[in-house]
Amino acid sequence: MRDLHQTDSVLAARSDARAQAGSQSEYMPYLPATTSPFAPEGVDPTQLVWAETVAPGGYTHRVLARGTRFRFDDPTGDACANLVVLNALEPWERLNVADTQKIPWQAYLGAGSPLLSGDGRALATVLEDTSGRHDAFCGTSTDAWNERKYGSAAPEGPSPSGRSLLVKAAAKHGLTKRDLPPSVSFFQGVRVDPEGVLEPIGSAGPGRHVTFVAELPLLVLVANVAHPLDPRPDYVVGPLRVHAWRGAPTTADDERSRATPERTRAYLNTVDYAEARGL
Template sequence: MSVKTNDIQNTSVQSLASIDLEKIKQREICAAGEGWMAEVKKNQTLRIIDTEGNQAVDTLFISSADTAERYSATDTLAQNQKVFLEEGSALFSNKGRVIATITEDTCGRHDTLGGACACESNTVRYAHDTYPMHSCRNNFMHSIATHPVAQKHDLTMRHIGPNINFFMNVPITPEGGLAFDDGISAPGKYVDITAQMDMIVLISNCPQLNNPCNGYNPTPIELVIYE
């Protein structure tokens, strides 16, 4: 069951305690299962707050100066020499540069391998009748088709690639497979991503209902950009 609005507000206040409120440039709630997009300038920080806990946040980073440069899962894995991201992890682009860094993290582990759910993958993983269900790929495509930031930078479907799943728990099995387990986050947990270049952030607040990554109950997140 979702928590009450005033409980979300109280959680948000606690999660913002370390930020000088006068330095906040943008603060928004992204509804359960919806998409979000914004520009984050170099040295600004994006804080993603898991307001109710156990919510997966699929995220892409794209350079504002050159949209052909964007977050690369393979480069990030290779350079960090670890599968899961945490405080101190550098996020690398497909041109081998650091596009952002995780500068604060109260959750402790974020997935790089599970990717974004899609109508097609839902039918393979679950059942054919899940095809019409909303998905992260649909959120990405809708944002790219409609959001003013996407129009400003001429983004298209080719800018959608492998993403990070913040707060999502995808352990690796002894056989080398992936398991989608209950999240290890909790209400008010957050992650700070500091931009190392001007960048575009594209988020799908995952609508998945078929595995426990959202506790089978997608919930809102809060997004704060600050200096």
């Protein structure tokens, strides 16, 4: 316990606060981002614009420029990154999970998968994927679900719901829960069996990562919480590492945009929107 004499006056409290300036937490943003001790291999640390370790049961948010690469790392095999992306210029344009699955004919997300908005544009694209265990069916956990399974869903408690944390992240940008679409999650897989039943297949193990590119200026919201179909009775989730660095978006001539007719249309729509705004 801290000695009360250390804070028994304004000057003492100021000195005490300044003495802790160099303290670090296991879960924190690294400021500046170039100081991250976990910069991805092959990425010049001096180019990082976002670096953070998100706590189990934590959340984060960021506005990223068009073309920015951002990467999720699962160091323990227990992270579950629930992701929502919105057009940072016009946040009413947002991730549409149904269109993300049905228009490009992709039930399961992986390298090359675009994340589509309801306006037919690619908001982001999965560039690399060493996990292959993701979920675009279930969305994240809700308060009611976590209260029933774990006994609590309080955002500050031991088992926060993904929905409550995404609401908190959205509020930092003037948005409300009505602005939030269903999310997709990464690192905890789900598959559909021949009878149409959703089956959790868990993690591919520690040390996996997923890298994305922002195809438009993005508002990125992330909640790192236990997957709602996790069969374990306890609330289990590990830390999530996030890094971002500058890059270029997908162009109309890129092989990703020419992979299928449906993807071509989505990327053409995206490029048209961006060029009209001088991006």
